[in-house]
Amino acid sequence: MKKMMTGNEALARGFYEAGGRFASAYPGTPSTEILENLPQYRDSIYCEWAPNEKVAYEAAYGASIAGVRSLVTMKHVGLNVAADPLFTAAYNGVTGGFVMAVADDPSIHSSQNEQDSRHYAKSSKIAMLEPSDSAECKKFMAEAMHISETFDTPVMIRVTTRICHSKSAVETGERADVPWKVYKPDIPKYVATPANATKHRQKVEQRLIDLEKYSNESPLNFAEMGGTDVGVVCASVSRPYAKEVFGEDASYFNVGMSWPMPIESIRAFAAKVKTLYVIEELDPFMEVAIKAAGIDCIGKAKIPPMGELNPQVINGALFGVQPDFKTVDAVAAPRPPVLCAGCSHRGFFYTIAKNNKDGKYVICGDIGCYTLACNPPFNTIETCVCMGGGFSVAAGMAKVFELEGDDRIVFGVLGDSTYMHNGIVGAIEIAYNNSRVIPCVVDNSTTGMTGHQDHPGTGRTLMGDTANIISIEGTLKSVGFEKVFTVDPQDLAAMQAALDGAVAAIKAGERSAIVARRPCVLVKTRKFERGLCEVDADKCVGCKLCTKVGCPAIAMSGKKAQIDITLCVGCTVCAQVCPADAITTVEV
Amino acid sequence: MSDVKTILLCAVGGQGAILTSNILTDGLLKAGFDVKMSEVHGMAQRGGSVTTQIRYGKKVHSALLGNGQADIGVAFERMEAVRYTSLMKPGARFIVNDFRLTPMSVAVGAAEYPENAIAAVSAVFDTVVVPAADIATEVGNVRTMNLVLLGALLKELGLADNPDVDWEEVIASAVPEKLRDVNIKAFRAGVGF
Numbered sequence: 001m002k003k004m005m006t007g008n009e010a011l012a013r014g015f016y017e018a019g020g021r022f023a024s025a026y027p028g029t030p031s032t033e034i035l036e037n038l039p040q041y042r043d044s045i046y047c048e049w050a051p052n053e054k055v056a057y058e059a060a061y062g063a064s065i066a067g068v069r070s071l072v073t074m075k076h077v078g079l080n081v082a083a084d085p086l087f088t089a090a091y092n093g094v095t096g097g098f099v100m101a102v103a104d105d106p107s108i109h110s111s112q113n114e115q116d117s118r119h120y121a122k123s124s125k126i127a128m129l130e131p132s133d134s135a136e137c138k139k140f141m142a143e144a145m146h147i148s149e150t151f152d153t154p155v156m157i158r159v160t161t162r163i164c165h166s167k168s169a170v171e172t173g174e175r176a177d178v179p180w181k182v183y184k185p186d187i188p189k190y191v192a193t194p195a196n197a198t199k200h201r202q203k204v205e206q207r208l209i210d211l212e213k214y215s216n217e218s219p220l221n222f223a224e225m226g227g228t229d230v231g232v233v234c235a236s237v238s239r240p241y242a243k244e245v246f247g248e249d250a251s252y253f254n255v256g257m258s259w260p261m262p263i264e265s266i267r268a269f270a271a272k273v274k275t276l277y278v279i280e281e282l283d284p285f286m287e288v289a290i291k292a293a294g295i296d297c298i299g300k301a302k303i304p305p306m307g308e309l310n311p312q313v314i315n316g317a318l319f320g321v322q323p324d325f326k327t328v329d330a331v332a333a334p335r336p337p338v339l340c341a342g343c344s345h346r347g348f349f350y351t352i353a354k355n356n357k358d359g360k361y362v363i364c365g366d367i368g369c370y371t372l373a374c375n376p377p378f379n380t381i382e383t384c385v386c387m388g389g390g391f392s393v394a395a396g397m398a399k400v401f402e403l404e405g406d407d408r409i410v411f412g413v414l415g416d417s418t419y420m421h422n423g424i425v426g427a428i429e430i431a432y433n434n435s436r437v438i439p440c441v442v443d444n445s446t447t448g449m450t451g452h453q454d455h456p457g458t459g460r461t462l463m464g465d466t467a468n469i470i471s472i473e474g475t476l477k478s479v480g481f482e483k484v485f486t487v488d489p490q491d492l493a494a495m496q497a498a499l500d501g502a503v504a505a506i507k508a509g510e511r512s513a514i515v516a517r518r519p520c521v522l523v524k525t526r527k528f529e530r531g532l533c534e535v536d537a538d539k540c541v542g543c544k545l546c547t548k549v550g551c552p553a554i555a556m557s558g559k560k561a562q563i564d565i566t567l568c569v570g571c572t573v574c575a576q577v578c579p580a581d582a583i584t585t586v587e588v
Numbered sequence: 589m590s591d592v593k594t595i596l597l598c599a600v601g602g603q604g605a606i607l608t609s610n611i612l613t614d615g616l617l618k619a620g621f622d623v624k625m626s627e628v629h630g631m632a633q634r635g636g637s638v639t640t641q642i643r644y645g646k647k648v649h650s651a652l653l654g655n656g657q658a659d660i661g662v663a664f665e666r667m668e669a670v671r672y673t674s675l676m677k678p679g680a681r682f683i684v685n686d687f688r689l690t691p692m693s694v695a696v697g698a699a700e701y702p703e704n705a706i707a708a709v710s711a712v713f714d715t716v717v718v719p720a721a722d723i724a725t726e727v728g729n730v731r732t733m734n735l736v737l738l739g740a741l742l743k744e745l746g747l748a749d750n751p752d753v754d755w756e757e758v759i760a761s762a763v764p765e766k767l768r769d770v771n772i773k774a775f776r777a778g779v780g781f
Contacts, residue, residue: 004613004623133624166651167613167625240649312654325656325674330708332671333699335691337601337636376696547695552635555690564689566721566730567602567635 005170007163010134011101012037013170014141015071016045019178021096022063023047024056026421027450028075029110030164031103035073036453039463044175049453049462052387052421053078057085057100061154064098065190067181069145073101076117077386081422083120086154088192090124091200093152095181097145101157103164106281107308110161110449112367112386114306116282121156121259125204127211128156128259129220132239134168140256142176143220151207151214158258160281162237162308212260220256223269227251231273233266233286233297237309238279244311245318246277261289270295277318281309339372341553342569344444344518347489349373350549350573351496352411353380359408362397366390366414366423369448369520377550381413390414391426395435402436409506412439416472417447417455424475431480431511438502439481439513441472442489444520452523472515481513489516492576521569531570532588535561539582546574546583592645594657595741598672599664600689601636604734609640611738611755611762616644618753624651635692637668639675661713662741664720664734665689666705673709682713683740685720685733716740723777729767732774735759739778748779 005013011034015023023045025035038047050056053074060072074082079102089098102120105111121128127147131137137159144155188196215221227249234242235255242252253269255262270276270290278287278299287299302317303309315321339346349370352363365371365381366389374381383393394412401408412430414423419441430437447453454460456470473484483505487498498514505512542559553567554574561582563574575583595612599605609625616623627640641652655674661682663669669684676682684706693699702708709715718740720733727736742748742755756772763771 002617004617004625162626162652165627167610167623168648168651169617169622237652240651243649244653308652310652310654311650312657323654323656324678325676326678326712328670328673328708328712330670330702330704331700332667332705333691333701334693335600335635335637335667335671336693338692340602340635376692376698550692550696552689552692552695555695567689 001172002169003172004167005134006033006165006167007131007134007137007159008033008165009037010137010170011073011141011157011159013172014138015099016041017138017173017175018097018142018145019069019176020045020071020145021068022060022070023072024050024059025073026050026053026056026078027447027453028053028078028103029450030105030161031073031075031078031101032450032453033164034101035462042463047462049455051456053082054084057082057089061085061089061098064094064096066095066183068096069098069178070096071099071101074103075111076102076104076115077111077113079117079120081387086120087124089154090126091197091204092190092192093200094148094154095183097148098154099141099144099148099157100154101159104158104160104282106160112384114282116285118158118258118285119283121158122285125208126153126156126259127151127257128158129256130158130236130258131163131256132236132254133163134166134170136256137163138170140220147211147214151211153207153211158236160237208260212263215257215260215262216264218257218262221262221265222254223265224252224254225272228272229274230277231269231275232277232279233269233290234279235286236281238281241309241311241314242279245314255286258286261286263289263293266290267293267295270297279303279309279314282306336375337372338375338552339369339550340521341551341567342521342571343369344489344520345370345373345442345516346549346551346571346573347492347495348440348442348516349378349380350577351489351492351499353378355499356380362394362401362408362410364390364394364397364410364412366418367449368415368418369444370413370415370442377548387418388414388422388426390418391423391437391439392429394437394439395426395429395433398435398437399433409503410435410437412437413442414440415448416441416443416445416457417453419472420456420470427476427481427513428479436506438506439476441513441515443472443515443517445517446520446523448520448522452520476513476515481511483510483512484515485512486515486517488518490518490571490573492573521571530588532565532568532586533563533570533572533575533583534586535563536582536584539580541580541582543579545577545579549573549577592643592648593659593745594653595642596639596658596661596672596675597642597664598637598639598661598668600668601638603664604731605638605640605664607762608734608738609642611758612642612741614762615747615753615755615758616642618758619747619750620752621645622648624648626651637671639672660741660744662737664737667691667702669709670702670705673712676713680713681744682709682715683737683744684709684715684717685737686717687721687733716744718778718781720778723781724774727773727777728770729774732771735771735774736778736781739775740781743779743781
């Protein structure tokens with residue numbers, strides 16, 4: 001049956017059809033929906049959210065060692081977290097086929113950097129495949145499993161945001177019957193002692209030679225001959241772009257397996273064409289390999305090394321072709337993402353901002369919806385580095401203030417899912433080294449930004465089963481935070497009291513923490529009664545205080561505040577700050 | 589490639605642009621086209637500017653194009669039409685919802701809302717202004733503006749009564765059961781606009 005699928009749905013389908021049994025991941029845009037599409041195959045596949053990518057990688061690798069085909073997925077920065085097990089799994093090899101699907105985010109749509117994860121395949125000396133559309137996502141999963149088991153190696157499928165989130169037609173098939181390779185201990189293979197690793201080290205080099213031979217012969221890498229004036233080597237999403245640009249007069253070398261590079265096949269292709277272009281997003285990964293083999297080509301000297309490509313970018317960069325388009329006599333005001341109307345984080349950041357006009361607090365943030373509190377009107381998040389870094393960066397900054405005799409108080413702010421990811425280790429750092437930091441968990445009871453996935457604190461698993469709830473307060477207390485203030489941040493008076501309490505405690509030399517808990521307004525499983533607030537224009541004094549809560553539903557209309565009924569959910573935070581009692585809840 | 593048509597949807601997060609493009613692509617596939625759709629999601633927040641591009645025809649290579657390429661556009665909010673005019677082919681048809689959502693940048697006084705948005709877009713593009721909020725309110729739920737706009741779009745494309753695709757069936761399978769009737773009503777109102 002033919003179906004429209006995103007690349008992520010197709011990767012999930014491919015795993016099912018390839019006889020996959022075990023999958024683990026931590027959510028991360030744009031990779032999240034791969035695992036989200038697996039519970040539908042629950043009769044055949046076990047799938048789970050792990051606390052973070054390193055744990056997910058290790059769990060999936062364990063499943064491979066135990067003898068089944070397994071999958072781990074992550075976004076590019078998640079691979080940084082999982083890099084430690086990757087490099088050793090690359091030595092030890094696999095029992096069941098083991099695939100890691102890694103999603104890069106060119107143009108930084110929803111990430112903290114723009115890294116090219118292909119370098120990881122090269123430096124860990126494993127095989128890498130790059131599908132160019134959803135149909136190939138499905139097909140390459142089975143191929144990756146085959147390569148993994150044939151060459152005794154983890155295989156990386158590298159995708160990008162455009163592959164993950166674009167839809168195209170996919171022909172579905174039947175699930176392959178892949179029997180369990182019943183586990184038997186193999187200590188020399190799976191115990192990475194220096195003696196064993198030294199032996200594996202040599203095997204890895206031979207494996208690379210074998211894989212390169214395979215890559216040169218694989219139908220995943222194939223030439224499409226047209227005219228001989230222009231030849232284009234392209235991979236991933238650049239393949240359809242190149243075809244839009246060069247059309248049917250050019251010849252193409254389509255790279256589906258991009259590590260090891262099929263250098264001899266490319267050499268033979270290059271010999272047939274006058275000018276050779278290499279079209280790839282981000283770094284000159286293929287280009288460097290091609291040039292190192294002594295093959296002349298045009299690549300990053302013209303094609304931008306950052307941001308997504310598209311046919312127009314390529315046309316402009318190579319041929320100076322500029323598009324014909326019209327501008328209009330109006331300017332659109334910026335509309336970046338904001339904390340939603342009814343966002344449970346609003347009261348926390350409003351309160352912090354209100355109390356920090358003199359800068360006596362320093363706020364270290366983390367990755368999540370709450371990072372958006374760095375924007376007006378809050379301007380409260382001062383750092384954001386990586387998942388779980390909020391507490392540990394705060395710990396380092398606080399030590400400097402202590403060393404330099406500065407009495408500013410540092411807050412580390414991160415979300416519940418981020419806390420479970422590895423923020424909890426930052427809490428241990430604060431407690432162990434006695435840093436003057438108030439760790440705050442803004443707990444919306446879900447992994448919010450990636451689209452509401454469960455985690456160890458929610459009480460549910462990816463497959464929908466009830467799970468043990470790991471307590472945030474319990475873990476904070478157990479590592480040494482004597483005073484943990486749990487508060488509903490939507491109640492501004494209570495939020496103020498919690499902040500005052502935590503600050504008083506740390507000033508008194510006690511370790512204090514805040515857990516600001518209220519479920520995300522968008523979580524579907526939550527029984528949420530939508531309400532509505534309204535401005536009484538006669539009472540409104542036009543003071544604009546309500547716009548300081550940073551809600552997208554509220555704006556000034558002339559001299560009076562106005563609430564948009566399509567956005568407002570009736571959270572009442574604006575009503576709580578209104579000095580004229582002009583905002584009330586109305587029946588809906 | 590000359591038969592390939594490109595549709596641009598531009599909206600504010602939370603207005604239902606992705607649901608709309610899912611319905612659109614499912615229906616186009618049923619109608620026998622090769623279809624590619626490109627979107628970027630992952631920032632679950634509402635209130636940000638979002639776009640999706642849908643391309644259909646006999647054979648579609650790239651899901652994504654650059655400036656000056658869209659054959660038809662739908663702006664779910666009037667200022668979003670202004671933001672994405674550069675993606676449109678000169679003189680292309682632009683369906684613009686006469687609805688206004690004030691962004692945070694305007695609310696905090698850092699930017700101004702272009703009061704002349706519709707006039708400015710109409711001066712350059714073949715513009716159809718749809719009062720989708722009024723129509724959606726009339727059929728029973730202001731949040732079905734997206735289906736009104738989908739109806740208007742399919743009528744413009746000449747696909748609303750394509751014999752190979754029952755759009756109402758596609759809609760019914762894409763929306764929650766209790767909102768099925770109101771969404772179909774909104775769609776019909778859009779086609780009839």
